[in-house]
Amino acid sequence: MSDHVYKKIELVGSSPKSIEEAVENALERARKTIRNMRWFEVAETRGFIEDGKVDHWQVTLKVGFTLDK
Amino acid sequence: MSDHVYKKIELVGSSPKSIEEAVENALERARKTIRNMRWFEVAETRGFIEDGKVDHWQVTLKVGFTLDK
Amino acid sequence: MSDHVYKKIELVGSSPKSIEEAVENALERARKTIRNMRWFEVAETRGFIEDGKVDHWQVTLKVGFTLDK
Amino acid sequence: MSDHVYKKIELVGSSPKSIEEAVENALERARKTIRNMRWFEVAETRGFIEDGKVDHWQVTLKVGFTLDK
Amino acid sequence: MSDHVYKKIELVGSSPKSIEEAVENALERARKTIRNMRWFEVAETRGFIEDGKVDHWQVTLKVGFTLDK
Amino acid sequence: MSDHVYKKIELVGSSPKSIEEAVENALERARKTIRNMRWFEVAETRGFIEDGKVDHWQVTLKVGFTLDK
Amino acid sequence: MSDHVYKKIELVGSSPKSIEEAVENALERARKTIRNMRWFEVAETRGFIEDGKVDHWQVTLKVGFTLDK
Amino acid sequence: MSDHVYKKIELVGSSPKSIEEAVENALERARKTIRNMRWFEVAETRGFIEDGKVDHWQVTLKVGFTLDK
Amino acid sequence: MSDHVYKKIELVGSSPKSIEEAVENALERARKTIRNMRWFEVAETRGFIEDGKVDHWQVTLKVGFTLDK
Amino acid sequence: MSDHVYKKIELVGSSPKSIEEAVENALERARKTIRNMRWFEVAETRGFIEDGKVDHWQVTLKVGFTLDK
Amino acid sequence: MSDHVYKKIELVGSSPKSIEEAVENALERARKTIRNMRWFEVAETRGFIEDGKVDHWQVTLKVGFTLDK
Amino acid sequence: MSDHVYKKIELVGSSPKSIEEAVENALERARKTIRNMRWFEVAETRGFIEDGKVDHWQVTLKVGFTLDK
Numbered sequence: 001m002s003d004h005v006y007k008k009i010e011l012v013g014s015s016p017k018s019i020e021e022a023v024e025n026a027l028e029r030a031r032k033t034i035r036n037m038r039w040f041e042v043a044e045t046r047g048f049i050e051d052g053k054v055d056h057w058q059v060t061l062k063v064g065f066t067l068d069k
Numbered sequence: 070m071s072d073h074v075y076k077k078i079e080l081v082g083s084s085p086k087s088i089e090e091a092v093e094n095a096l097e098r099a100r101k102t103i104r105n106m107r108w109f110e111v112a113e114t115r116g117f118i119e120d121g122k123v124d125h126w127q128v129t130l131k132v133g134f135t136l137d138k
Numbered sequence: 139m140s141d142h143v144y145k146k147i148e149l150v151g152s153s154p155k156s157i158e159e160a161v162e163n164a165l166e167r168a169r170k171t172i173r174n175m176r177w178f179e180v181a182e183t184r185g186f187i188e189d190g191k192v193d194h195w196q197v198t199l200k201v202g203f204t205l206d207k
Numbered sequence: 208m209s210d211h212v213y214k215k216i217e218l219v220g221s222s223p224k225s226i227e228e229a230v231e232n233a234l235e236r237a238r239k240t241i242r243n244m245r246w247f248e249v250a251e252t253r254g255f256i257e258d259g260k261v262d263h264w265q266v267t268l269k270v271g272f273t274l275d276k
Numbered sequence: 277m278s279d280h281v282y283k284k285i286e287l288v289g290s291s292p293k294s295i296e297e298a299v300e301n302a303l304e305r306a307r308k309t310i311r312n313m314r315w316f317e318v319a320e321t322r323g324f325i326e327d328g329k330v331d332h333w334q335v336t337l338k339v340g341f342t343l344d345k
Numbered sequence: 346m347s348d349h350v351y352k353k354i355e356l357v358g359s360s361p362k363s364i365e366e367a368v369e370n371a372l373e374r375a376r377k378t379i380r381n382m383r384w385f386e387v388a389e390t391r392g393f394i395e396d397g398k399v400d401h402w403q404v405t406l407k408v409g410f411t412l413d414k
Numbered sequence: 415m416s417d418h419v420y421k422k423i424e425l426v427g428s429s430p431k432s433i434e435e436a437v438e439n440a441l442e443r444a445r446k447t448i449r450n451m452r453w454f455e456v457a458e459t460r461g462f463i464e465d466g467k468v469d470h471w472q473v474t475l476k477v478g479f480t481l482d483k
Numbered sequence: 484m485s486d487h488v489y490k491k492i493e494l495v496g497s498s499p500k501s502i503e504e505a506v507e508n509a510l511e512r513a514r515k516t517i518r519n520m521r522w523f524e525v526a527e528t529r530g531f532i533e534d535g536k537v538d539h540w541q542v543t544l545k546v547g548f549t550l551d552k
Numbered sequence: 553m554s555d556h557v558y559k560k561i562e563l564v565g566s567s568p569k570s571i572e573e574a575v576e577n578a579l580e581r582a583r584k585t586i587r588n589m590r591w592f593e594v595a596e597t598r599g600f601i602e603d604g605k606v607d608h609w610q611v612t613l614k615v616g617f618t619l620d621k
Numbered sequence: 622m623s624d625h626v627y628k629k630i631e632l633v634g635s636s637p638k639s640i641e642e643a644v645e646n647a648l649e650r651a652r653k654t655i656r657n658m659r660w661f662e663v664a665e666t667r668g669f670i671e672d673g674k675v676d677h678w679q680v681t682l683k684v685g686f687t688l689d690k
Numbered sequence: 691m692s693d694h695v696y697k698k699i700e701l702v703g704s705s706p707k708s709i710e711e712a713v714e715n716a717l718e719r720a721r722k723t724i725r726n727m728r729w730f731e732v733a734e735t736r737g738f739i740e741d742g743k744v745d746h747w748q749v750t751l752k753v754g755f756t757l758d759k
Numbered sequence: 760m761s762d763h764v765y766k767k768i769e770l771v772g773s774s775p776k777s778i779e780e781a782v783e784n785a786l787e788r789a790r791k792t793i794r795n796m797r798w799f800e801v802a803e804t805r806g807f808i809e810d811g812k813v814d815h816w817q818v819t820l821k822v823g824f825t826l827d828k
Contacts, residue, residue: 005650006633008681012351012409018089020156023185024192029350029412031190040192042183045111047092049132052100054093054109060353063187064633067650074236075219077267081282081340087158098281098343114180116161118201121169123162123178129284133219136236143443144426146474150696150754167695167757198698202426205443212305213288215336225365227501230530231537238535247537249528252387254368256408259376261369261385270532271288274305294572296432299461300468307466316468318459321594323575325615328583330576330592339463357627357685363503374626374688390525392506394546397514399507399523405629419719420702422750434570437599438606445604454606456597477601478702481719488788489771491819495558495616512557512619543560547771550788564765564823581764581826612767639710641777644806645813652811661813663804666732668713670753673721675714675730684808708779735801737782739822742790744783744799 006038006064014056019045022059036066075107075133083125088114091128105135144176144202152194157183160197174204213245213271221263226252229266243273282314282340290332295321298335312342351383351409359401364390367404381411420452420478428470433459436473450480489521489547497539502528505542519549558590558616566608571597574611588618627659627685635677640666643680657687696728696754704746709735712749726756765797765823773815778804781818795825 013026023040031037044060082095092109100106113129151164161178169175182198220233230247238244251267289302299316307313320336358371368385376382389405427440437454445451458474496509506523514520527543565578575592583589596612634647644661652658665681703716713730721727734750772785782799790796803819 003646003677004635005647008631008633010353010407012353014349018087018156020192020195025348026350027187027190027192037187037190039184039186042185046108047111048108049096049106052096052106054089054096056348057089062631072232073221074233077217077219079284079338081280081284083280087156094279095281115177116180117177118165118175121165121175123158123165125279126158131217141439141470142428143440146424146426148698148752150698152694163693164695200424210301211290212302215286215288225363225501227537227540234532234535234537244532244535246529246531249530253384254387255384256372256382259372259382261365261372264365269286294432294570296468296471303463303466303468313463313466315460315462322591323594324591325579325589328579328589330572330579333572355629355683357625357629359625363501370624371626391522392525393522394510394520397510397520399503399510401624402503417715417746418704419716422700422702432570434606434609441601441604441606451601451604453598453600476700486784486815487773488785491769491771493560493614494619495560497556508555509557539555545769550770562767562821564767566763577762578764608762639708639777641813641816648808648811648813658808658811660805660807667729668732669729670717670727673717673727675710675717678710708777736798738798739786739796742786742796744779744786747779 005067007067008062008064009034010043010060010062012058012060014058016054016056019057019059022057023061026059026061027063030063034063034065036068037063038066039064074136076136077131077133078103079112079129079131081127081129083127085123085125088126088128091126092130095128095130096132099132103132103134105137106132107135108133143205145205146200146202147172148181148198148200150196150198152196154192154194157195157197160195161199164197164199165201168201172201172203174206175201176204177202212274214274215269215271216241217250217267217269219265219267221265223261223263226264226266229264230268233266233268234270237270241270241272243275244270245273246271281343283343284338284340285310286319286336286338288334288336290334292330292332295333295335298333299337302335302337303339306339310339310341312344313339314342315340350412352412353407353409354379355388355405355407357403357405359403361399361401364402364404367402368406371404371406372408375408379408379410381413382408383411384409419481421481422476422478423448424457424474424476426472426474428472430468430470433471433473436471437475440473440475441477444477448477448479450482451477452480453478488550490550491545491547492517493526493543493545495541495543497541499537499539502540502542505540506544509542509544510546513546517546517548519551520546521549522547557619559619560614560616561586562595562612562614564610564612566610568606568608571609571611574609575613578611578613579615582615586615586617588620589615590618591616626688628688629683629685630655631664631681631683633679633681635679637675637677640678640680643678644682647680647682648684651684655684655686657689658684659687660685695757697757698752698754699724700733700750700752702748702750704748706744706746709747709749712747713751716749716751717753720753724753724755726758727753728756729754764826766826767821767823768793769802769819769821771817771819773817775813775815778816778818781816782820785818785820786822789822793822793824795827796822797825798823 011026013022015021082091084090151160153159220229222228289298291297358367360366427436429435494509496505498504565574567573634643636642703712705711770785772781774780
């Protein structure tokens, strides 16, 4: 692990249900094109409101993945 | 949407169960007096402990709503 | 409460399921040696990824507890 | 000035043209209900994009005003 | 306490004498219209200078109060 | 909008004239390769000086765009 | 001093009177178990309110002390 | 450029018209006594309000200049 | 006031007694060489400890003063 | 330089030896696919520990590069 | 690794030679009493000056270690 | 030491070799005009890239020095 180089990208995922699902939804989309995702960091948690209730959560996360040599 | 003016207020909601429910509880109280709430941003997540367990979650959120013209 | 002195320590808890459970797991371990825990503040939320999915959540929290006189 | 008490509120103003106009638009709405606004601080500058161009600027500002005695 | 909703507002208090008195002066004005203030957080400490000496202190604080149900 | 996933990238645009034009210039370049740009956030405003005057403004912005499903 | 190793801990002290006394109260408790405290940094200043007045100040400080060799 | 040493100073410029002009006004004053100004960074944007309108903008900037050898 | 240019410098003042006196001591030294000091902002509050008690407070402040035309 | 547009990406480089080498290792990998890298900013410095010693340094950096017109 | 609980402590290490050695010196002292140190994060880099040269570097780091079950 | 007043200035030093040397180079230039420099704090670490390699490091530091009485 000591000679790896990682890249970090910033994604925003959404979910009507929970913060956790918003993260999972972002990863689900990202894994279609990115291999070797290793970790994420939650950078921001927001949400949109309809009729005075949470319509959906919106979580900004940074995702780190290994760059192939 | 380009000519709207919004106001943001800061609320703290509580829940014995989850971060999400603490946000919902804050919105439930706020919608009694505020119309047109549009989005929120989670600013701080804390909690209180009883007997070594989470007694309740306490989430500080900023809520943005449209000001009537 | 006005004459208490508190100490705050920083812990990292993990859970395959949720942010809330990661906090509970950190407290469960901490209460074996620390009495009088009173509150916590979530400082950082991260997670590890396996096969493009969240493997486990990792939450850094600061825990405040009363120092005995 | 040394015995004044001020309140600060957070507003978001919009403009298709400039950051400055977004601030002015927020103040224009605010002065309908708030007397004695004294200063503002720009907290965040964002914007929305249509067809690859700025559709409108959106500026979050904190506005300080004197509370009547 | 686990089912309360709080609102936080931002005030600026002044005093020629001390940081503490600037906070007290802000609260003195606020309690005329706000019931159930519970805690405050000092956000910023500044001051104005006359003839090379502190003329008055100016403290920005966030005040949390319980919203009636 | 509740099931979208967005990616955010960081760009730096320049302009001899204004902050606004520096942002527009960054977007003009970005739209050649990125579809569905939705919003931006100004992260940093700087500039270079020649002969004691602003030679050009340099604005760092984060741009969010929808990832195709 | 160039070969010392220090540890920093985080304490919260309280006082009905002043920020300074809240710090002193935290140190008074800490010196019962910690030798060689050298410096502190004020991290956060808060307070609790009763009847619209400051009931007690609460100051979070980081305290650095020399680790014995 | 690799062996230069720079000094950075903090200035506040004002303008009734725009953020850009406030920066230019600060540089205009600074170039009377400082040679070799190279870049600036906007640290804070504020303004003063008269009659509910922006009276003047006030921009805090850090200016970097080369120290003569 | 709308056409003034200010410079801000950073000072550290000390006092065995209080935060306020540490600021006053910094200003007392600064006014020997700086005219037209207008305001200050407290940036950092620290202190040194002797025998488990505060030996002296050390306050970092930014001081703004008018540049002569 | 006044009409360039730059993109900034975030990389994490590792080295058993030093912070500087961790940065060089990240750049060495990045230059295989990115042309015209111009500058970097160190965002975070961490490391992993084995047997109580630094096993390898891990440096997060933002790298800016010119976008071709 | 998904069911571990970590504690993080804050240390300050010193070295006349380099940032890296200051970190190593802090770890060397810490491993006398702490088992299972896993990672560190550099929080602050400072130094003391004698005769206009660096006398020693002083690095504040947070160290994470596994809590035994 | 309890009655000293310090001034802090911000410098940027460069070095093709290391972060440490960039700091030393800034101090070497500063000691030509400033007496009694006591400490420094690293505020920012950056670098410039040529041909995909670090051309030189650029470190922003704040330097504190005693003001003569």
